[in-house]
Amino acid sequence: MIPSTVREIHDAYDSGKLTPVELTKQYFGRIDASKHNAFITLCKDRALAQAEAMTAELKNKHGGKVPRREKSLFGIPMGIKDVQVIDGVRTTAGSKMLDNYIPPYTATSVQKLENAGVITMGKLNMDEFAMGSSNENSAYGPVLHPTHPDRVPGGSSGGSGTAVAADLVFAATGTDTGGSIRLPASFCGIVGMKPTYGRISRYGLIAFASSLDQIGPMAKTVEDAALICQVMAGVDELDETSAEAPVEDWQKVVRDTAAAPSAEGLRVGVPKEYFIDGIEPEVKNAIEASINKLKAQGAAIVPISLPHTKYAVSTYYVIAVSEASSNLSRMDGVRFGVRPPAALEAKTPADFYKKVRANFGLEVKRRIILGTFALSSGYYDAYYRRAAQVRRLMREDFEKAFQQCDVIVSPVAPMTAFKLGERSKNPLQMYLVDIFTIPASMAGLPAMSVPIAKDAGGLSIGMHLIASRFKESTLFKAAALVEGGVK
Amino acid sequence: MSIQYLGQQVDANTEFETVIGLEVHVQLATESKIFSQARSRQESVSEEAVNKNTTPVCTGHPGSLPSLNKKAVEYAVMVGLATNCKINQKSVFSRKHYFYPDSPKGYQISQLELPLNEHGYLDIEYGEQGEHSKRIGITRIHMEEDAGKTVHFPGYSLVNLNRAGTPLVEVVSEPEMRSSAEAGAYLRKLYAIVTYLQVCDGNLQEGNFRCDANVSIRPKGSTQLGTRTEIKNVNSFRFVEKAIEYEAERQRQVILSGDRVIQETRLYDSQKNQTFSMRSKEEAEDYRYFPDPDLPPFELKDAYIAKLRDGLPELPDAKRDRFIEHFGLSKYDAGLITSSKILANFYEEAATDKGDARVIANLLTGEASRLLNDAGQEITESKFTPKQFKDLGRAVNDKTISITAAKQVVGILFNDGGDVDTVIEKAGLKQVSDTSALEPIIDQIIAANPNQVAEFRAGKDKLIGFFVGQAMKATGGKANPSLLQEMVIKKLKG
Numbered sequence A: 001m002i003p004s005t006v007r008e009i010h011d012a013y014d015s016g017k018l019t020p021v022e023l024t025k026q027y028f029g030r031i032d033a034s035k036h037n038a039f040i041t042l043c044k045d046r047a048l049a050q051a052e053a054m055t056a057e058l059k060n061k062h063g064g065k066v067p068r069r070e071k072s073l074f075g076i077p078m079g080i081k082d083v084q085v086i087d088g089v090r091t092t093a094g095s096k097m098l099d100n101y102i103p104p105y106t107a108t109s110v111q112k113l114e115n116a117g118v119i120t121m122g123k124l125n126m127d128e129f130a131m132g133s134s135n136e137n138s139a140y141g142p143v144l145h146p147t148h149p150d151r152v153p154g155g156s157s158g159g160s161g162t163a164v165a166a167d168l169v170f171a172a173t174g175t176d177t178g179g180s181i182r183l184p185a186s187f188c189g190i191v192g193m194k195p196t197y198g199r200i201s202r203y204g205l206i207a208f209a210s211s212l213d214q215i216g217p218m219a220k221t222v223e224d225a226a227l228i229c230q231v232m233a234g235v236d237e238l239d240e241t242s243a244e245a246p247v248e249d250w251q252k253v254v255r256d257t258a259a260a261p262s263a264e265g266l267r268v269g270v271p272k273e274y275f276i277d278g279i280e281p282e283v284k285n286a287i288e289a290s291i292n293k294l295k296a297q298g299a300a301i302v303p304i305s306l307p308h309t310k311y312a313v314s315t316y317y318v319i320a321v322s323e324a325s326s327n328l329s330r331m332d333g334v335r336f337g338v339r340p341p342a343a344l345e346a347k348t349p350a351d352f353y354k355k356v357r358a359n360f361g362l363e364v365k366r367r368i369i370l371g372t373f374a375l376s377s378g379y380y381d382a383y384y385r386r387a388a389q390v391r392r393l394m395r396e397d398f399e400k401a402f403q404q405c406d407v408i409v410s411p412v413a414p415m416t417a418f419k420l421g422e423r424s425k426n427p428l429q430m431y432l433v434d435i436f437t438i439p440a441s442m443a444g445l446p447a448m449s450v451p452i453a454k455d456a457g458g459l460s461i462g463m464h465l466i467a468s469r470f471k472e473s474t475l476f477k478a479a480a481l482v483e484g485g486v487k
Numbered sequence B: 001m002s003i004q005y006l007g008q009q010v011d012a013n014t015e016f017e018t019v020i021g022l023e024v025h026v027q028l029a030t031e032s033k034i035f036s037q038a039r040s041r042q043e044s045v046s047e048e049a050v051n052k053n054t055t056p057v058c059t060g061h062p063g064s065l066p067s068l069n070k071k072a073v074e075y076a077v078m079v080g081l082a083t084n085c086k087i088n089q090k091s092v093f094s095r096k097h098y099f100y101p102d103s104p105k106g107y108q109i110s111q112l113e114l115p116l117n118e119h120g121y122l123d124i125e126y127g128e129q130g131e132h133s134k135r136i137g138i139t140r141i142h143m144e145e146d147a148g149k150t151v152h153f154p155g156y157s158l159v160n161l162n163r164a165g166t167p168l169v170e171v172v173s174e175p176e177m178r179s180s181a182e183a184g185a186y187l188r189k190l191y192a193i194v195t196y197l198q199v200c201d202g203n204l205q206e207g208n209f210r211c212d213a214n215v216s217i218r219p220k221g222s223t224q225l226g227t228r229t230e231i232k233n234v235n236s237f238r239f240v241e242k243a244i245e246y247e248a249e250r251q252r253q254v255i256l257s258g259d260r261v262i263q264e265t266r267l268y269d270s271q272k273n274q275t276f277s278m279r280s281k282e283e284a285e286d287y288r289y290f291p292d293p294d295l296p297p298f299e300l301k302d303a304y305i306a307k308l309r310d311g312l313p314e315l316p317d318a319k320r321d322r323f324i325e326h327f328g329l330s331k332y333d334a335g336l337i338t339s340s341k342i343l344a345n346f347y348e349e350a351a352t353d354k355g356d357a358r359v360i361a362n363l364l365t366g367e368a369s370r371l372l373n374d375a376g377q378e379i380t381e382s383k384f385t386p387k388q389f390k391d392l393g394r395a396v397n398d399k400t401i402s403i404t405a406a407k408q409v410v411g412i413l414f415n416d417g418g419d420v421d422t423v424i425e426k427a428g429l430k431q432v433s434d435t436s437a438l439e440p441i442i443d444q445i446i447a448a449n450p451n452q453v454a455e456f457r458a459g460k461d462k463l464i465g466f467f468v469g470q471a472m473k474a475t476g477g478k479a480n481p482s483l484l485q486e487m488v489i490k491k492l493k494g
Helices: A006-015 A020-033 A044-060 A108-115 A158-165 A182-188 A222-232 A250-259 A281-296 A307-330 A349-357 A362-374 A381-404 A427-434 A438-442 A472-486 B070-082 B180-196 B237-256 B302-311 B316-327 B331-338 B341-350 B354-375 B386-397 B403-416 B420-427 B435-448 B450-457 B461-474 B481-493
Strands: A039-042 A076-081 A118-124 A171-176 A191-194 A214-219 A267-271 A300-304 A407-411 A447-454 A460-467 B003-005 B008-010 B016-027 B094-097 B107-110 B117-126 B132-145 B149-153 B156-160 B167-173 B209-219 B229-234 B264-269 B274-280
Touching: A006 A222, A020 A039, A020 A044, A020 A076, A020 A118, A039 A158, A044 A118, A076 A108, A076 A158, A108 A118, A108 A171, A108 A222, A118 A158, A158 A171, A158 A182, A158 A214, A171 A182, A171 A191, A171 A222, A182 A191, A182 A447, A182 A460, A191 A222, A191 A472, A214 A222, A222 A250, A222 A472, A250 A472, A267 A281, A267 A381, A281 A300, A281 A407, A281 A447, A281 A460, A281 A472, A300 A381, A307 A362, A307 A381, A307 A427, A307 A438, A307 B094, A362 A381, A381 A407, A381 A438, A407 A472, A447 A472, A460 A472, B003 B237, B016 B180, B016 B237, B070 B117, B070 B132, B070 B167, B070 B180, B070 B302, B107 B132, B117 B180, B132 B180, B180 B209, B180 B237, B180 B316, B180 B341, B209 B237, B229 B237, B229 B274, B237 B264, B237 B274, B316 B331, B316 B341, B316 B354, B331 B341, B331 B354, B341 B354, B341 B386, B354 B386, B354 B403, B386 B403, B386 B420, B403 B420, B435 B461, B435 B481, B450 B461, B450 B481, B461 B481
Parallel strands: A076 A118, A076 A171, A267 A300, A267 A407, B229 B264
Antiparallel strands: A039 A118, A171 A214, A191 A214, A191 A447, A407 A460, A447 A460, B003 B008, B016 B167, B016 B209, B094 B107, B117 B132, B132 B167, B149 B156, B209 B229, B264 B274
């Protein structure tokens, strides 16, 4: 039986009932038996070498006791979304363009996890270049939902969502640009958290939309998400957008809250714009029930308004695709990007680029074309500049709202996990899945998904919580209360 | 046939003027690159060293991020301050997109809106004796990263990314120059400034200082601008001047033939002294600039700018004025010497007082510069030492040798080096200032030329030159000329 929290694993290591090697092998056994297509690349040899080193270290250096203080994730097997680079480990970003890409360096976030004792099991499947909400855009095939194989796990961190929910890894990293951690967490029934923009270094994260991308933890419990988050957080001189804000002990915040649950003094904002027609009734009911539980625990429920919410999806799709079109320019077949045989027949550089770049997936191509258009001379002011202005207004909406409340709650998505193929023919239908997660991304706010219920079909429903910039403490506290209310 | 150009009728007799704007890329001599910790300066790149001075950042690896080198900002602000620019306290980096194999990210990090420096100027002097002066506006000076280098071979090309990410400032002038001489003077002045600041290594062959010239012509007096062409990457000041001259004449012929000038990029072939078309810009390239989301706008505090301003070294114009004031040099000589920091420093070490100083300036800007130019050497790379010129100045000033002999000494020192007094001794160049040695020679000449003596005494003063010349010849050019003249007059009149 695999323990379900970091504390349980460490207790098992302490007592000698389990070793890092045994745990790693157990997980690989489950991975090998799984049909979810959650991984693109497995790091078996590398992971086992890590596990063996840790098993020896535990015995020889630490007298059999886990060095919790120095290595808070000692011997914890995790999956890494295949968009964070690891020196010497193939990293594809879910794209055929990077099918043979072996990075020569390691992402700061992964380095921090490994320094804290994480065993890297492999690279998790995802939508190509993190563009998608269902994981159907992966060049390596869709990831299946952990419990309903005819359904999607959500995207773009679908491999992460499924791998954690199906016990293929203990926890995982995800990345979130417009909801790519929170949506799969909601669909798969786990905790997924996107920190404040700038909390975790993006160095080594293959960029989709640089001003929106954030790495975050995906785990089974709020406490473990908090722990993983605080290990990865912190300013990095290699990422100028990383923030100096002090990293607090969020794990302790969660533990303290769980030990004495009380929502006294917590003001919970409920935005009227987030409770629209089109939310599945079971989702709506579950959220309302959770709000009532918070109220019962002493929270003040405050109706708020975020008036620019209606522009969120369209604004997001201007900014995100513009940045993506730029970031993906380097996939030109010269240094990065696989050269198909046809490209070698090209007579001119332009022809060469055309033939190489034809190999992006359909959704990526769509976004590159949109982004290239939005940045074009004569359109820049009408699209990109205008979107940047609206984005500022959305940020101000939140600033005003957070004068009235400490945390904002909503559904993560209007629906539970949908069927494979159900929405993939209509991009706009797909884009609307992210309607509740995009605003917090646009404002750079910390936000997370906490599982609160299951619908009649047994599909998970997640509650969305948003806090003010760098108020991860508040966010984790509220999440711990919601989680406790469910238990 | 009547030809209309810029709303005027033009023909072979129309006087045209050339309108020139320059864009100069100055590589900043920081130890590491502008956005990565890779080594920036490439003294010599051997085959094995290709693509070695790189990190995942300057090679554009997916996931890598730029982090701004503070030293590069400091150097760029110094260039702005030294060219009288307004330093923008808030400055933004933008991405400029284009596909080319030596641009590994598919975009170059540059600046568009809110460049670091704006609205500056340079004062230039030009003409045979530096008699013309003019103020040339500088539109902007922005920071950007250099690209890699593509080397083409038959059937394939190779890319070296060692240079990718080298910090640059691009200095963009107003289109205010009207001749190749003005353009040349502007380039030399800007070059002098960045080398005085020691923010640029100044090696033109290595591409440390690269110039693109935008050239158009118009009938003199017109206020409109004609279609311009851009001449790219000419790596010598003289060639920039020649390329501009060629291009202006080419455009004049195009217009007078009834054709129109095409807006395009042209390359200059120095061997043929011609420009030729590289690519047409008729379809304007769209670089899709937008603010780089990886680099937050950076802000410079007043105190930071003030500190850099206070720390600026003496710049060429100030040094020139000081040399005029202190050493009594002509504006022209002072300008020539201070156009190179190396030469100016050398000079300052050699020159002591005003008497010597002018002689030394004369020798340095004349004979020494000619020899150095022919050999393509900096003075510090040659056998010349400041002490040699100090000694030469003294020797001329105390009449040990003549200025003519001094030039000979310079030639010997250039080839062989050595000590001035020894060279003078060995070459027998010492001036004869001994009256007892000169007297018999003069007597002999007077005795041998009775007719001339008579004519002189009858009032033909000009003949003095004849006697002095004869005497000088007899001494093998070593006689002290003023002493000789004095003695001849005395003898003839006495």
